[in-house]
Amino acid sequence: KANSRADSIGVTRDDGSIVLGWLTKLVIALGAFGLLSFDGISLLRTTFNAADHATTAAVAAADEYHTSHDLQKGYDAALAAVALDGDTIDTKTFAITTDGRVHLVLHRIAPTLWLQKIQPLRHLTDVHAAGDAGPGS
Secondary structure: OHHHHHHHOOOOOOOOHHHHHHHHHHHHHHHHHHHHHHHHHHHHHHHHHHHHHHHHHHHHHHHHHHHHOOHHHHHHHHHHHHHHHOOEEOOOOOEEOOOOOEEEEEEEEOOOOOHHHOHHHHHHHEEEEEEEEOOOO
């Protein structure tokens, strides 16, 4: 009887659709934020790790070159230092100066959930890090 009285004066019952709609939007927003955060953290982590590995590769190349005075062996030592992580070193950027100092650029692809799947944004996952080391570093 109370419902018929409420209906007769123009008041309608709330079935919870407002709360359900709000909750759905909240879940979608938090999910999108989580995906963006994961990819952002992955890019930052990859950038820092790539910088460390570039230095490691440069030190390995400088030490090998100091021992053998062979440019190819120095390059191979740099590659061996980073090969397990799937990193590459561009041959165009690899250089050893006359005093044995090594300069190189390491290339790594950041693992992401969605960024690498969007063609116009895929270039953002390519991380480059410079490495520089002298003999005995």
